[in-house]
Amino acid sequence: MNKPLLSARGLRKRFGAVVAADDICIDIPAGQRLSVIGSNGAGKTTFVNMVTGYLKPDAGQILLNEHDITHLSHQSIAGMGICRSFQIPMLCLELTALENLLVAVAASENRQSLWQPADSPAARERAQALLEKFQLQAYASRPVMQLAGGVRKLLDIAMALARRPKLLLLDEPTSGVSADEKFPTMERVMGAMQDEAVTILFVEHDMEIVANFSERVIAFYSGRVIADSSPAEVMANQDVRNYVTGGAQ
C-alpha cells in the first residue's frame, strides 16, 4: 500500500473499567470509502473522537500524512484536513441553513471570529454550491430549528465538507433518518462527495448501507478491531456474525 493518508497505531483508551479502544491499528489510504461497524458501545465513536482530536488516547499515535497529530486540538486537526459530522448534528438552531454553512465556510478561511458568518461573494458562492451539492437549496433561508432531522444531518455533513477536508468522518449519517430515507440520504451524501478529493469513513449500523456504500469495512467489538476487509468478507466473518450482526446476515 502507498503511504497511508491516516495511520492509527496502537490506540488505547479506557473510561474507568471500560476499555473503549484496545490497541487499534488502522491505515487508511487516500480516496478510500470505508465504514466502521460494531454493536452499541463497541468503540466506534471513541475511534472517531480520537482521530478528530475530541478525545486524547491513553496510548498510541495518530499520523496524518506521516505527521503526528495525536496531541493536537480538534481545531488544529480540522485545519490540517480531518473533519467530521456528529451523531447529533452540531448546528446553530436559530440561524438559517445558509447562515450555518457560511459559519462553516468562515471556519475554513481561518477568520478570527467563527460566529461572524463569512460574507464575501466567494464565501456565499461556496455555501450556495454546498447547498446544491446536497440538494438543500429549498431550505437555504429556513431556520434550522424548523428543519427535519434528516435535513439537519445533511446540513451537518455539508458543513464538514465546507472545509475541503482530506478525510471526512461521518458518525452515523443515517441514524434518526426513516428507513425509507436511508438509501436516498446516503446517495445524496456520496453524490455530493463525488468531485471532492476526500477520503470517507462512516460509522453505520445498517448493513445494507454498509454493503452498498463502502469498499472496506472495519468491525469493532469491545474496543478491538475484529475484522477489516471487503464488505462481503466482513459480513461472512464468524466473529462479526457472533458479535456484530447477530447472525442475521
Ligand SMILES: Nc1ncnc2c1ncn2[C@@H]1O[C@H](COP(=O)(O)OP(=O)(O)OP(=O)(O)O)[C@@H](O)[C@H]1O
Ligand atoms: N466520555 C465517556 N465516559 C465514560 N465512558 C465512555 C465515554 N465515552 C464512551 N464511553 C464508553 O466507552 C465504550 C465505547 O463507547 P463508544 O461511544 O465509542 O461506542 P460506539 O461503538 O460508538 O457505540 P454506539 O453505537 O452506541 O454509538 C462504551 O462502553 C461507552 O459507554
